[in-house]
Amino acid sequence: MKKFFVLAIVVVVSFVLAVSAFAVPAGKTVEYAGGAAGKVVFDGKAHADKGAKCADCHQSGLFKMKKGETKATMKDMEAGKSCGGCHNGTKAFSVKEAAACGKCHKK
Numbered sequence: 704m705k706k707f708f709v710l711a712i713v714v715v716v717s718f719v720l721a722v723s724a725f726a727v728p729a730g731k732t733v734e735y736a737g738g739a740a741g742k743v744v745f746d747g748k749a750h751a752d753k754g755a756k757c758a759d760c761h762q763s764g765l766f767k768m769k770k771g772e773t774k775a776t777m778k779d780m781e782a783g784k785s786c787g788g789c790h791n792g793t794k795a796f797s798v799k800e801a802a803a804c805g806k807c808h809k810k
């Protein structure tokens with residue numbers, strides 16, 4: 704019985720580890736075409752290093768936990784959706800700043 708309990712814990716712990724290993728912050732990136740401004744690479748690790756937690760991006764409603772589910776235009780982001788939930792000049796550099804376009808968009 705005790706053996707079974709230990710095994711159950713091992714299974715749960717490795718499941719949790721596996722989930723976080725597949726999470727975007729664990730060295731994963733998401734690429735967006737980004738239109739004429741050039742492609743955008745979202746780096747999960749860079750964000751985790753800045754202290755961003757899963758809940759800040761997911762439970763907050765900014766992003767679903769599925770690649771390609773959140774479509775947003777720059778207008779949406781300027782209104783605080785998607786990346787603009789943080790990139791608003793308060794929590795991080797703003798999507799409205801001309802000087803910041805090149806921080807996200809690369810040609």
Ligand code: HEC
Binds near residue numbers: 733745761766770774
């Ligand atoms: C700074 C924002 C941010 C943080 C923090 C973050 N994520 Fe994400 N996550 C994203 C974005 C952006 C996507 C892609 C969504 C899309 O394409 O619509 C994503 C996608 C995912 C996906 C789907 C991956 C796929 O291939 O479909 C999972 C699972 C996920 N995140 C889990 C997590 C977990 C677990 C954490 C915490 C350990 C976390 N994320 C933290 C922004 C974040």
Ligand code: HEC
Binds near residue numbers: 738777796798804
């Ligand atoms: C925080 C990162 C970020 C910043 C800063 C940013 N963008 Fe974007 N931009 C994106 C992402 C991500 C997309 C793609 C969204 C999608 O496909 O869901 C995008 C899409 C676009 C598009 C495609 C059309 C549209 O409206 O969606 C254009 C054009 C664009 N950006 C121009 C700009 C310009 C000009 C600036 C500077 C004033 C800028 N972006 C700043 C992340 C950013």
Ligand code: HEC
Binds near residue numbers: 760785786790
């Ligand atoms: C939970 C808040 C949050 C969200 C959501 C978020 N960011 Fe960020 N991002 C930050 C913070 C904080 C920094 C670092 C502070 C700064 O440089 O102003 C940062 C830095 C960056 C950087 C520069 C660091 C690097 O080299 O990667 C890029 C590029 C970037 N974000 C792109 C994006 C894109 C694209 C999205 C949407 C897919 C996004 N971010 C969504 C908080 C966020």
